[in-house]
Amino acid sequence: MIPFVNIQGQREAYREELEKAEKAVLDSGIYIGGQEVAALEAELSAYTGTYAVTCASGTDALTIALTALSVQPGDEVVVPDFTFIAPAECVARLGATPVFADIDPRTLQISPESVESLVGPLTRGIIAVNLFGQCAPYEKLREIARRHGLWLLEDSAQAFGAMQGSKRACTLGDMAITSFYPSKPLGCYGDGGAIFTASKDLTQKVRMLANHGSEERYLHKVVGTNSRLDALQAAVLRVKLAHLDSELESRRKIAERYDQFFANIEGLSPQQVADGNTSTYAQYTLLADNREEFIAKLDRAGIPHCIHYPMPLHKQPCFAELSARYAENAADMASQKAVSLPMCAFTPIDEIIERLEKVFLRSS
Ligand SMILES: Cc1ncc(COP(=O)(O)O)c(C=O)c1O
Known part of the structure:
Protein backbone atom coordinates (compact mmCIF):
# COMPACT_ATOMS: atom_id res chain seq x y z
CA MET A 1 0.00 0.00 0.00
CA VAL A 239 19.02 13.88 13.13
CA LYS A 240 16.29 14.88 10.68
CA LEU A 241 17.45 18.51 10.39
CA ALA A 242 20.81 17.30 9.06
CA HIS A 243 18.91 15.61 6.18
CA LEU A 244 16.34 18.35 5.61
CA ASP A 245 17.91 20.14 2.62
CA SER A 246 18.43 16.92 0.74
CA GLU A 247 14.85 15.83 1.55
CA LEU A 248 13.50 19.15 0.31
CA GLU A 249 15.39 18.63 -2.94
CA SER A 250 13.76 15.19 -3.31
CA ARG A 251 10.33 16.67 -2.58
CA ARG A 252 10.84 19.25 -5.34
CA LYS A 253 11.82 16.55 -7.82
CA ILE A 254 8.70 14.55 -6.91
CA ALA A 255 6.55 17.68 -7.32
CA GLU A 256 8.09 18.21 -10.77
CA ARG A 257 7.10 14.69 -11.78
CA TYR A 258 3.50 15.34 -10.66
CA ASP A 259 3.52 18.73 -12.44
CA GLN A 260 4.74 17.14 -15.68
CA PHE A 261 2.07 14.48 -15.52
CA PHE A 262 -0.84 16.79 -14.71
CA ALA A 263 0.22 19.42 -17.29
CA ASN A 264 -1.43 17.23 -19.95
CA ILE A 265 -4.65 16.50 -18.06
CA GLU A 266 -7.52 18.91 -18.39
CA GLY A 267 -9.42 20.20 -15.38
CA LEU A 268 -6.56 19.73 -12.89
CA SER A 269 -4.50 22.72 -11.74
CA PRO A 270 -1.64 22.20 -9.26
CA GLN A 271 -1.15 24.94 -6.67
CA GLN A 272 1.00 27.54 -8.44
CA VAL A 273 4.34 28.34 -6.85
CA ALA A 274 4.87 32.11 -7.09
CA ASP A 275 8.04 33.49 -8.74
CA GLY A 276 10.94 33.60 -6.29
CA ASN A 277 9.44 30.97 -3.97
CA THR A 278 10.76 27.47 -3.37
CA SER A 279 8.21 25.24 -1.65
CA THR A 280 8.75 22.49 0.88
CA TYR A 281 5.68 20.78 -0.63
CA ALA A 282 4.29 19.98 2.79
CA GLN A 283 1.38 19.03 0.57
CA TYR A 284 1.21 18.53 -3.16
CA THR A 285 -2.24 19.97 -3.72
CA LEU A 286 -4.18 20.52 -6.90
CA LEU A 287 -7.56 21.95 -7.76
CA ALA A 288 -9.82 19.49 -9.57
CA ASP A 289 -12.75 20.93 -11.56
CA ASN A 290 -14.56 17.64 -11.01
CA ARG A 291 -13.25 16.47 -7.63
CA GLU A 292 -15.55 13.48 -7.31
CA GLU A 293 -14.43 12.05 -10.63
CA PHE A 294 -10.75 12.74 -9.84
CA ILE A 295 -11.01 11.02 -6.46
CA ALA A 296 -12.79 8.03 -8.01
CA LYS A 297 -9.85 7.62 -10.40
CA LEU A 298 -7.31 7.92 -7.56
CA ASP A 299 -9.24 5.28 -5.64
CA ARG A 300 -9.22 2.98 -8.65
CA ALA A 301 -5.45 3.48 -8.91
CA GLY A 302 -4.95 2.82 -5.19
CA ILE A 303 -3.40 6.25 -4.62
CA PRO A 304 -4.20 7.77 -1.22
CA HIS A 305 -5.45 11.37 -1.08
CA CYS A 306 -6.62 13.97 1.42
CA ILE A 307 -8.73 17.09 1.21
CA HIS A 308 -6.89 20.09 2.62
CA TYR A 309 -9.26 21.75 3.54
CA PRO A 310 -12.93 20.86 3.03
CA MET A 311 -14.33 24.14 4.39
CA PRO A 312 -13.19 27.76 4.58
CA LEU A 313 -12.73 28.90 8.16
CA HIS A 314 -15.56 31.44 7.91
CA LYS A 315 -17.97 28.50 7.50
CA GLN A 316 -16.69 26.44 10.45
CA PRO A 317 -19.42 25.90 13.06
CA CYS A 318 -17.17 27.28 15.82
CA PHE A 319 -17.05 30.62 13.97
CA ALA A 320 -20.79 30.69 13.11
CA GLU A 321 -21.22 34.02 14.87
CA LEU A 322 -18.63 35.59 12.57
CA SER A 323 -19.89 34.11 9.28
CA ALA A 324 -22.46 36.73 8.26
CA ARG A 325 -19.96 39.28 6.91
CA TYR A 326 -18.37 36.86 4.40
CA ALA A 327 -19.61 36.24 0.85
CA GLU A 328 -18.74 33.27 -1.40
CA ASN A 329 -15.02 33.66 -2.16
CA ALA A 330 -11.91 31.97 -3.59
CA ALA A 331 -11.47 30.08 -0.29
CA ASP A 332 -14.89 28.46 -0.92
CA MET A 333 -13.80 27.53 -4.43
CA ALA A 334 -10.52 26.01 -3.17
CA SER A 335 -12.29 24.02 -0.46
CA GLN A 336 -14.58 22.52 -3.11
CA LYS A 337 -11.76 21.60 -5.51
CA ALA A 338 -8.62 20.85 -3.46
CA VAL A 339 -7.08 17.38 -3.36
CA SER A 340 -3.64 16.51 -1.94
CA LEU A 341 -1.54 13.59 -3.17
CA PRO A 342 1.17 11.51 -1.43
CA MET A 343 4.25 13.63 -0.82
CA CYS A 344 7.47 13.25 1.10
CA ALA A 345 11.12 12.52 0.25
CA PHE A 346 10.34 8.79 0.36
CA THR A 347 7.21 8.83 -1.82
CA PRO A 348 7.42 6.08 -4.48
CA ILE A 349 6.80 8.49 -7.35
CA ASP A 350 7.63 6.08 -10.20
CA GLU A 351 4.97 3.69 -9.00
CA ILE A 352 2.46 6.51 -8.49
CA ILE A 353 3.02 7.92 -11.99
CA GLU A 354 2.63 4.44 -13.45
CA ARG A 355 -0.67 4.01 -11.64
CA LEU A 356 -1.83 7.48 -12.71
CA GLU A 357 -1.01 6.66 -16.33
CA LYS A 358 -3.15 3.56 -16.13
CA VAL A 359 -6.28 5.36 -14.98
CA PHE A 360 -5.82 8.73 -16.69
CA LEU A 361 -4.22 7.85 -20.01
CA ARG A 362 -4.91 4.24 -20.88
CA SER A 363 -8.54 3.98 -19.78
CA SER A 364 -9.77 7.33 -21.14
C1 LIG B 1 -0.80 26.16 9.19
C2 LIG B 1 -0.71 25.46 10.50
N1 LIG B 1 -0.58 26.19 11.63
C3 LIG B 1 -0.47 25.61 12.84
C4 LIG B 1 -0.52 24.24 12.97
C5 LIG B 1 -0.50 23.65 14.34
O1 LIG B 1 0.60 22.85 14.58
P1 LIG B 1 0.55 21.66 15.68
O2 LIG B 1 -0.23 20.55 15.09
O3 LIG B 1 1.99 21.34 15.89
O4 LIG B 1 -0.09 22.22 16.88
C6 LIG B 1 -0.65 23.44 11.84
C7 LIG B 1 -0.69 21.98 11.97
O5 LIG B 1 -1.11 21.25 11.12
C8 LIG B 1 -0.76 24.07 10.57
O6 LIG B 1 -0.88 23.34 9.44
Whole structure:
Protein backbone atom coordinates (compact mmCIF):
# COMPACT_ATOMS: atom_id res chain seq x y z
CA MET A 1 0.00 0.00 0.00
CA ILE A 2 1.29 3.47 -0.88
CA PRO A 3 1.39 5.63 2.27
CA PHE A 4 0.19 9.24 2.11
CA VAL A 5 3.34 10.29 4.02
CA ASN A 6 6.04 7.62 4.19
CA ILE A 7 7.27 8.29 7.75
CA GLN A 8 8.31 4.67 8.18
CA GLY A 9 10.41 4.81 5.00
CA GLN A 10 12.18 7.83 6.43
CA ARG A 11 12.82 6.05 9.74
CA GLU A 12 14.26 3.09 7.87
CA ALA A 13 16.62 5.39 5.95
CA TYR A 14 18.04 7.01 9.12
CA ARG A 15 17.47 4.11 11.53
CA GLU A 16 21.04 3.83 12.81
CA GLU A 17 21.44 7.56 13.49
CA LEU A 18 17.98 7.82 15.06
CA GLU A 19 18.39 4.83 17.36
CA LYS A 20 21.78 6.07 18.53
CA ALA A 21 20.38 9.54 19.31
CA GLU A 22 17.24 8.12 20.99
CA LYS A 23 19.26 5.71 23.15
CA ALA A 24 21.63 8.47 24.26
CA VAL A 25 18.68 10.51 25.56
CA LEU A 26 16.97 7.55 27.24
CA ASP A 27 20.23 6.62 28.97
CA SER A 28 21.01 10.21 30.00
CA GLY A 29 18.21 10.60 32.57
CA ILE A 30 17.49 14.09 31.17
CA TYR A 31 14.15 14.09 29.39
CA ILE A 32 13.00 17.70 29.52
CA GLY A 33 15.23 20.52 28.29
CA GLY A 34 18.94 19.94 28.73
CA GLN A 35 21.71 19.70 26.17
CA GLU A 36 19.64 18.17 23.31
CA VAL A 37 17.05 20.95 23.36
CA ALA A 38 19.72 23.66 23.67
CA ALA A 39 21.68 22.13 20.78
CA LEU A 40 18.56 21.89 18.61
CA GLU A 41 17.68 25.53 19.32
CA ALA A 42 21.23 26.56 18.34
CA GLU A 43 20.94 24.55 15.11
CA LEU A 44 17.51 25.99 14.26
CA SER A 45 18.90 29.41 14.96
CA ALA A 46 21.91 28.83 12.69
CA TYR A 47 19.68 27.40 9.94
CA THR A 48 17.30 30.37 9.94
CA GLY A 49 19.69 33.10 11.07
CA THR A 50 17.29 34.21 13.79
CA TYR A 51 16.54 33.37 17.45
CA ALA A 52 14.70 30.07 17.96
CA VAL A 53 12.75 28.93 21.04
CA THR A 54 11.24 25.43 21.02
CA CYS A 55 7.91 24.56 22.63
CA ALA A 56 5.33 21.77 22.82
CA SER A 57 3.45 22.25 19.51
CA GLY A 58 2.80 24.60 16.63
CA THR A 59 -0.50 25.56 18.25
CA ASP A 60 1.29 26.49 21.49
CA ALA A 61 3.86 28.41 19.44
CA LEU A 62 1.06 30.49 17.92
CA THR A 63 -0.60 31.17 21.30
CA ILE A 64 2.70 32.09 22.92
CA ALA A 65 3.70 34.35 20.01
CA LEU A 66 0.30 36.08 20.05
CA THR A 67 0.57 36.55 23.82
CA ALA A 68 4.06 38.03 23.43
CA LEU A 69 2.58 40.40 20.82
CA SER A 70 0.04 41.47 23.49
CA VAL A 71 -3.13 40.28 21.75
CA GLN A 72 -6.07 41.23 23.97
CA PRO A 73 -9.80 40.51 24.08
CA GLY A 74 -11.54 42.82 21.60
CA ASP A 75 -8.59 42.97 19.18
CA GLU A 76 -8.96 41.83 15.60
CA VAL A 77 -6.33 39.74 13.82
CA VAL A 78 -6.47 39.04 10.07
CA VAL A 79 -5.90 35.37 9.19
CA PRO A 80 -6.31 33.44 5.93
CA ASP A 81 -9.73 31.90 5.30
CA PHE A 82 -8.26 28.79 3.67
CA THR A 83 -5.89 26.96 6.04
CA PHE A 84 -5.75 24.63 9.03
CA ILE A 85 -7.77 26.13 11.89
CA ALA A 86 -4.88 26.76 14.33
CA PRO A 87 -4.14 30.44 13.58
CA ALA A 88 -7.81 31.47 13.88
CA GLU A 89 -8.35 29.20 16.89
CA CYS A 90 -5.40 30.68 18.80
CA VAL A 91 -6.61 34.24 18.13
CA ALA A 92 -10.09 33.30 19.39
CA ARG A 93 -8.70 31.48 22.48
CA LEU A 94 -7.11 34.78 23.55
CA GLY A 95 -10.51 36.49 23.31
CA ALA A 96 -9.66 38.33 20.11
CA THR A 97 -11.55 38.06 16.82
CA PRO A 98 -10.13 36.34 13.75
CA VAL A 99 -11.00 38.19 10.53
CA PHE A 100 -10.82 35.96 7.48
CA ALA A 101 -8.92 37.18 4.42
CA ASP A 102 -9.54 35.59 1.04
CA ILE A 103 -6.83 33.83 -0.96
CA ASP A 104 -5.27 34.04 -4.40
CA PRO A 105 -7.09 31.33 -6.40
CA ARG A 106 -3.86 30.08 -8.05
CA THR A 107 -1.21 30.17 -5.33
CA LEU A 108 -3.88 29.59 -2.61
CA GLN A 109 -1.95 32.05 -0.40
CA ILE A 110 -3.53 34.88 1.59
CA SER A 111 -4.48 37.80 -0.70
CA PRO A 112 -2.85 41.12 0.33
CA GLU A 113 -5.72 43.01 -1.36
CA SER A 114 -8.22 41.17 0.81
CA VAL A 115 -6.08 41.80 3.94
CA GLU A 116 -5.98 45.51 3.14
CA SER A 117 -9.78 45.65 2.75
CA LEU A 118 -10.27 44.10 6.21
CA VAL A 119 -7.96 46.37 8.24
CA GLY A 120 -9.98 48.53 10.65
CA PRO A 121 -9.56 50.40 13.93
CA LEU A 122 -9.47 47.19 16.01
CA THR A 123 -6.93 45.36 13.80
CA ARG A 124 -3.68 44.66 15.63
CA GLY A 125 -1.89 42.24 13.34
CA ILE A 126 -1.84 39.79 10.46
CA ILE A 127 -1.08 36.06 10.59
CA ALA A 128 0.14 34.86 7.19
CA VAL A 129 0.27 31.10 6.62
CA ASN A 130 2.87 29.57 4.29
CA LEU A 131 0.24 27.24 2.88
CA PHE A 132 1.33 23.78 1.74
CA GLY A 133 4.98 24.81 2.02
CA GLN A 134 5.26 27.99 -0.04
CA CYS A 135 5.75 31.42 1.52
CA ALA A 136 2.91 33.93 1.47
CA PRO A 137 3.45 37.25 -0.39
CA TYR A 138 5.46 38.91 2.39
CA GLU A 139 6.70 41.96 0.52
CA LYS A 140 3.13 43.23 0.11
CA LEU A 141 2.06 42.04 3.55
CA ARG A 142 4.99 43.78 5.25
CA GLU A 143 4.12 46.99 3.42
CA ILE A 144 0.46 46.80 4.55
CA ALA A 145 1.54 46.01 8.13
CA ARG A 146 3.99 48.91 8.17
CA ARG A 147 1.48 51.40 6.74
CA HIS A 148 -1.19 50.47 9.31
CA GLY A 149 1.13 49.95 12.30
CA LEU A 150 0.36 46.21 12.57
CA TRP A 151 2.58 43.28 13.49
CA LEU A 152 3.03 40.39 11.05
CA LEU A 153 3.22 36.81 12.33
CA GLU A 154 4.43 34.12 9.91
CA ASP A 155 2.83 30.71 10.38
CA SER A 156 5.43 28.45 8.83
CA ALA A 157 4.08 25.21 10.33
CA GLN A 158 4.14 23.73 6.83
CA ALA A 159 7.18 25.49 5.42
CA PHE A 160 10.29 25.16 7.58
CA GLY A 161 13.12 25.21 5.02
CA ALA A 162 11.22 27.10 2.27
CA MET A 163 12.82 30.14 0.61
CA GLN A 164 11.47 33.42 -0.74
CA GLY A 165 14.18 34.97 -2.88
CA SER A 166 17.25 34.91 -0.69
CA LYS A 167 15.21 34.86 2.52
CA ARG A 168 14.33 31.81 4.55
CA ALA A 169 10.89 30.95 5.85
CA CYS A 170 10.63 31.83 9.57
CA THR A 171 12.40 35.16 8.99
CA LEU A 172 9.74 36.95 6.93
CA GLY A 173 7.53 38.53 9.61
CA ASP A 174 8.09 40.13 13.02
CA MET A 175 7.76 36.65 14.49
CA ALA A 176 7.31 33.19 13.01
CA ILE A 177 6.30 29.75 14.20
CA THR A 178 6.69 26.22 12.97
CA SER A 179 5.29 22.81 13.88
CA PHE A 180 7.21 19.55 14.27
CA TYR A 181 4.07 17.40 13.96
CA PRO A 182 5.26 14.01 12.61
CA SER A 183 4.08 14.49 9.01
CA LYS A 184 5.48 18.02 8.65
CA PRO A 185 8.55 18.52 6.41
CA LEU A 186 10.62 18.61 9.62
CA GLY A 187 8.69 16.39 12.01
CA CYS A 188 9.41 14.59 15.27
CA TYR A 189 7.73 11.55 16.86
CA GLY A 190 5.05 13.43 18.76
CA ASP A 191 4.06 17.06 19.15
CA GLY A 192 6.58 19.87 18.98
CA GLY A 193 6.95 23.43 17.76
CA ALA A 194 9.17 26.49 17.71
CA ILE A 195 8.98 30.27 17.67
CA PHE A 196 11.40 32.46 15.71
CA THR A 197 12.15 36.17 15.90
CA ALA A 198 15.04 38.53 15.30
CA SER A 199 14.00 40.51 18.41
CA LYS A 200 15.92 39.78 21.62
CA ASP A 201 13.09 41.27 23.63
CA LEU A 202 10.42 39.01 22.07
CA THR A 203 12.73 35.98 22.42
CA GLN A 204 13.03 36.64 26.13
CA LYS A 205 9.25 37.07 26.43
CA VAL A 206 8.36 33.84 24.61
CA ARG A 207 10.96 31.87 26.56
CA MET A 208 9.47 33.17 29.79
CA LEU A 209 5.85 32.56 28.70
CA ALA A 210 6.64 28.95 27.71
CA ASN A 211 8.26 28.36 31.10
CA HIS A 212 5.44 29.30 33.51
CA GLY A 213 6.20 33.02 33.14
CA SER A 214 9.50 32.43 34.88
CA GLU A 215 13.14 33.28 34.21
CA GLU A 216 14.27 32.48 37.71
CA ARG A 217 13.12 29.35 39.54
CA TYR A 218 9.90 29.93 41.52
CA LEU A 219 9.71 33.60 40.53
CA HIS A 220 6.84 34.16 38.06
CA LYS A 221 6.80 37.60 36.45
CA VAL A 222 3.79 36.95 34.18
CA VAL A 223 1.15 34.23 33.94
CA GLY A 224 2.70 31.73 31.57
CA THR A 225 2.25 28.10 30.70
CA ASN A 226 4.15 24.82 30.45
CA SER A 227 5.12 24.36 26.81
CA ARG A 228 8.37 22.42 26.42
CA LEU A 229 9.88 20.20 23.76
CA ASP A 230 11.02 16.81 25.10
CA ALA A 231 14.71 15.97 24.85
CA LEU A 232 13.83 12.82 22.90
CA GLN A 233 11.98 14.86 20.26
CA ALA A 234 14.89 17.31 20.09
CA ALA A 235 17.32 14.45 19.46
CA VAL A 236 15.10 13.08 16.66
CA LEU A 237 14.77 16.53 15.13
CA ARG A 238 18.55 17.06 15.17
CA VAL A 239 19.02 13.88 13.13
CA LYS A 240 16.29 14.88 10.68
CA LEU A 241 17.45 18.51 10.39
CA ALA A 242 20.81 17.30 9.06
CA HIS A 243 18.91 15.61 6.18
CA LEU A 244 16.34 18.35 5.61
CA ASP A 245 17.91 20.14 2.62
CA SER A 246 18.43 16.92 0.74
CA GLU A 247 14.85 15.83 1.55
CA LEU A 248 13.50 19.15 0.31
CA GLU A 249 15.39 18.63 -2.94
CA SER A 250 13.76 15.19 -3.31
CA ARG A 251 10.33 16.67 -2.58
CA ARG A 252 10.84 19.25 -5.34
CA LYS A 253 11.82 16.55 -7.82
CA ILE A 254 8.70 14.55 -6.91
CA ALA A 255 6.55 17.68 -7.32
CA GLU A 256 8.09 18.21 -10.77
CA ARG A 257 7.10 14.69 -11.78
CA TYR A 258 3.50 15.34 -10.66
CA ASP A 259 3.52 18.73 -12.44
CA GLN A 260 4.74 17.14 -15.68
CA PHE A 261 2.07 14.48 -15.52
CA PHE A 262 -0.84 16.79 -14.71
CA ALA A 263 0.22 19.42 -17.29
CA ASN A 264 -1.43 17.23 -19.95
CA ILE A 265 -4.65 16.50 -18.06
CA GLU A 266 -7.52 18.91 -18.39
CA GLY A 267 -9.42 20.20 -15.38
CA LEU A 268 -6.56 19.73 -12.89
CA SER A 269 -4.50 22.72 -11.74
CA PRO A 270 -1.64 22.20 -9.26
CA GLN A 271 -1.15 24.94 -6.67
CA GLN A 272 1.00 27.54 -8.44
CA VAL A 273 4.34 28.34 -6.85
CA ALA A 274 4.87 32.11 -7.09
CA ASP A 275 8.04 33.49 -8.74
CA GLY A 276 10.94 33.60 -6.29
CA ASN A 277 9.44 30.97 -3.97
CA THR A 278 10.76 27.47 -3.37
CA SER A 279 8.21 25.24 -1.65
CA THR A 280 8.75 22.49 0.88
CA TYR A 281 5.68 20.78 -0.63
CA ALA A 282 4.29 19.98 2.79
CA GLN A 283 1.38 19.03 0.57
CA TYR A 284 1.21 18.53 -3.16
CA THR A 285 -2.24 19.97 -3.72
CA LEU A 286 -4.18 20.52 -6.90
CA LEU A 287 -7.56 21.95 -7.76
CA ALA A 288 -9.82 19.49 -9.57
CA ASP A 289 -12.75 20.93 -11.56
CA ASN A 290 -14.56 17.64 -11.01
CA ARG A 291 -13.25 16.47 -7.63
CA GLU A 292 -15.55 13.48 -7.31
CA GLU A 293 -14.43 12.05 -10.63
CA PHE A 294 -10.75 12.74 -9.84
CA ILE A 295 -11.01 11.02 -6.46
CA ALA A 296 -12.79 8.03 -8.01
CA LYS A 297 -9.85 7.62 -10.40
CA LEU A 298 -7.31 7.92 -7.56
CA ASP A 299 -9.24 5.28 -5.64
CA ARG A 300 -9.22 2.98 -8.65
CA ALA A 301 -5.45 3.48 -8.91
CA GLY A 302 -4.95 2.82 -5.19
CA ILE A 303 -3.40 6.25 -4.62
CA PRO A 304 -4.20 7.77 -1.22
CA HIS A 305 -5.45 11.37 -1.08
CA CYS A 306 -6.62 13.97 1.42
CA ILE A 307 -8.73 17.09 1.21
CA HIS A 308 -6.89 20.09 2.62
CA TYR A 309 -9.26 21.75 3.54
CA PRO A 310 -12.93 20.86 3.03
CA MET A 311 -14.33 24.14 4.39
CA PRO A 312 -13.19 27.76 4.58
CA LEU A 313 -12.73 28.90 8.16
CA HIS A 314 -15.56 31.44 7.91
CA LYS A 315 -17.97 28.50 7.50
CA GLN A 316 -16.69 26.44 10.45
CA PRO A 317 -19.42 25.90 13.06
CA CYS A 318 -17.17 27.28 15.82
CA PHE A 319 -17.05 30.62 13.97
CA ALA A 320 -20.79 30.69 13.11
CA GLU A 321 -21.22 34.02 14.87
CA LEU A 322 -18.63 35.59 12.57
CA SER A 323 -19.89 34.11 9.28
CA ALA A 324 -22.46 36.73 8.26
CA ARG A 325 -19.96 39.28 6.91
CA TYR A 326 -18.37 36.86 4.40
CA ALA A 327 -19.61 36.24 0.85
CA GLU A 328 -18.74 33.27 -1.40
CA ASN A 329 -15.02 33.66 -2.16
CA ALA A 330 -11.91 31.97 -3.59
CA ALA A 331 -11.47 30.08 -0.29
CA ASP A 332 -14.89 28.46 -0.92
CA MET A 333 -13.80 27.53 -4.43
CA ALA A 334 -10.52 26.01 -3.17
CA SER A 335 -12.29 24.02 -0.46
CA GLN A 336 -14.58 22.52 -3.11
CA LYS A 337 -11.76 21.60 -5.51
CA ALA A 338 -8.62 20.85 -3.46
CA VAL A 339 -7.08 17.38 -3.36
CA SER A 340 -3.64 16.51 -1.94
CA LEU A 341 -1.54 13.59 -3.17
CA PRO A 342 1.17 11.51 -1.43
CA MET A 343 4.25 13.63 -0.82
CA CYS A 344 7.47 13.25 1.10
CA ALA A 345 11.12 12.52 0.25
CA PHE A 346 10.34 8.79 0.36
CA THR A 347 7.21 8.83 -1.82
CA PRO A 348 7.42 6.08 -4.48
CA ILE A 349 6.80 8.49 -7.35
CA ASP A 350 7.63 6.08 -10.20
CA GLU A 351 4.97 3.69 -9.00
CA ILE A 352 2.46 6.51 -8.49
CA ILE A 353 3.02 7.92 -11.99
CA GLU A 354 2.63 4.44 -13.45
CA ARG A 355 -0.67 4.01 -11.64
CA LEU A 356 -1.83 7.48 -12.71
CA GLU A 357 -1.01 6.66 -16.33
CA LYS A 358 -3.15 3.56 -16.13
CA VAL A 359 -6.28 5.36 -14.98
CA PHE A 360 -5.82 8.73 -16.69
CA LEU A 361 -4.22 7.85 -20.01
CA ARG A 362 -4.91 4.24 -20.88
CA SER A 363 -8.54 3.98 -19.78
CA SER A 364 -9.77 7.33 -21.14
C1 LIG B 1 -0.80 26.16 9.19
C2 LIG B 1 -0.71 25.46 10.50
N1 LIG B 1 -0.58 26.19 11.63
C3 LIG B 1 -0.47 25.61 12.84
C4 LIG B 1 -0.52 24.24 12.97
C5 LIG B 1 -0.50 23.65 14.34
O1 LIG B 1 0.60 22.85 14.58
P1 LIG B 1 0.55 21.66 15.68
O2 LIG B 1 -0.23 20.55 15.09
O3 LIG B 1 1.99 21.34 15.89
O4 LIG B 1 -0.09 22.22 16.88
C6 LIG B 1 -0.65 23.44 11.84
C7 LIG B 1 -0.69 21.98 11.97
O5 LIG B 1 -1.11 21.25 11.12
C8 LIG B 1 -0.76 24.07 10.57
O6 LIG B 1 -0.88 23.34 9.44
